[in-house]
Amino acid sequence: MFQIKTITPEETTHLRQLTLRQHQEEKDLIYPGDHDEETMHYGAFEDSELVGIASIYKVKMKDVDEPESWRLRGxxxxxxxxxxxxxxxxxNKCLGHIKSKNGKLFWCNARITAEGFxxxxGMKRKGEVFHPEDLGPHVVMWMEM
Ligand SMILES: CC(C)(COP(=O)(O)OP(=O)(O)OC[C@H]1O[C@@H](n2cnc3c(N)ncnc32)[C@H](O)[C@@H]1OP(=O)(O)O)[C@@H](O)C(=O)NCCC(=O)NCCS
Structure with missing residues (x-):
């Protein structure tokens, strides 16, 4: 059985380490804002196993003064x-939540390898490719809601 449920920040760290940041330790993979009231963490479960994660934060994108902006991470x-x-x-779960909060802008720092996803x-590239340490090339992707 497949299900998406809200999870705690602590429940995300195992998959963050395994799928995104193998050079770091699980204990270091709580991100800034993970415990903020508006932040949501979703887990995809196949039977009882956590097989997917996504987190959204109410935070502005650089150079865009839109208070109703949401960032995707992890x-x-x-x-x-x-x-x-x-x-x-x-x-779709993340986008549904953001829409329910009247979010206006959705963005993320995307790995180039996930750009097509x-x-x-409907997200599009903004600006130049950048290279965060140990994470490979990234680009900002964004869309209006
Ligand atoms: C990117 C990632 C989250 C996609 O998850 P997934 O469970 O494979 O995605 P889905 O099966 O729901 O795919 C949805 C659609 O996106 C496409 N897609 C998936 N990954 C893609 C990619 N890397 N590039 C282009 N298209 C992609 C699928 O083909 C599918 O297309 P369709 O709807 O036309 O059939 C997954 O590959 C992953 O975790 N990658 C490693 C970690 C990572 O890079 N995360 C993103 C960090 S910015």
Whole structure:
């Protein structure tokens, strides 16, 4: 059985480490804002196993003064379930929540390798490629809601 549920920041760290930041330790993978009141963390479960994560934060994008802006972070599914639509379901859950809060802008720092995934939701590139330490090339992706 597949299900998406809200989870705690602490429940995200195992998959963050496994799928996004193997060079770091789980204990260091609580991100700033993870415990903020507006922040939401979603987990995709196949039976009782956590196989996907996504977190959204109410935070502005650089150079855009839109208070109703939301950032996506820590979006990932485990390698064995990729291509089954779980990433899409997690994204749609995030977008649904943001819409329910009258969010106006949605953005993320995307790995270049995931750019095509975000494009499927109507997000577009903003600015130049940048290179955060140890994480590979990234680009800002965004869309109006
Ligand atoms: C990117 C990621 C989250 C996608 O998750 P997923 O569970 O495989 O996604 P889905 O199966 O729901 O795919 C949804 C659609 O996006 C497409 N897609 C998935 N990954 C893609 C990628 N990397 N590039 C282009 N398209 C992609 C799928 O083909 C599918 O297309 P369709 O709806 O036309 O069939 C997953 O590959 C992942 O965790 N990658 C490693 C971590 C990562 O890079 N996360 C993003 C950080 S910015």
């Amino acid at each position: 979006m990932a599914t485990t390698e064995n379930v990729r291509g089954k639509g779980y990433g899409k379901d997690l994204m 975000y494009e499927k939701f």
